[in-house]
């Protein structure tokens with residue numbers, strides 16, 4: 001589903017790897033090694049070299065906004081540019097019914113952004129990422145701000161996505177989470193990816 005070939009950006013690469021439909025690959029590695037830089041390069045937020053394809057779409061052939069409909073990224077810090085939650089979604093009424101999947105009440109759609117906790121922002125941003133039905137999800141420490149039970153709830157949602165055939169590349173420092181979710185674990189160190197576990 002996701003095919004990365006000879007990608008280079010700053011201290012990374014060239015790296016090549018695939019993530020299949022319905023497959024979850026975890027990226028681990030020391031702090032500052034370039035895990036977020038790698039995700040940002042794949043989603044084409046920063047200049048980089050190499051070829052990236054997703055679901056048969058070649059990144060170089062489509063405008064960036066179309067690419068990001070196919071490959072959606074949840075950054076470590078999500079962006080919020082309006083005062084309230086609802087207008088950040090394309091179809092807030094439809095998403096309202098999904099808030100319980102991330103442990104939030106339906107009223108959260110009406111909340112002011114200024115009151116959101118870090119974990120609430122993360123959970124809402126994940127629903128926002130999923131709204132467009134991306135084929136590939138890039139997740140940068142999606143549960144870093146969450147308690148254990150909510151983390152498991154988010155993981156259940158991610159497993160549902162995997163069941164639908166979404167490919168997931170997740171950066172996590174949580175070895176137990178990588179074990180629970182990932183089919184393969186890659187470690188990024190010195191600019192290169194090494195498979196560390198099946």
Ligand SMILES: Nc1ncnc2c1ncn2[C@@H]1O[C@H](COP(=O)(O)OP(=O)(O)OP(=O)(O)O)[C@@H](O)[C@H]1O
Nearest residue numbers: 010011029030031032033034035036037038046173
């Ligand atoms: N635009 C940029 N220009 C130059 N250096 C950058 C840029 N963005 C990030 N870096 C540097 O690249 C390195 C890797 O950053 P990155 O955020 O990818 O680390 P990480 O592996 O995700 O770390 P952590 O686990 O702490 O989140 C850091 O030293 C960072 O300062």
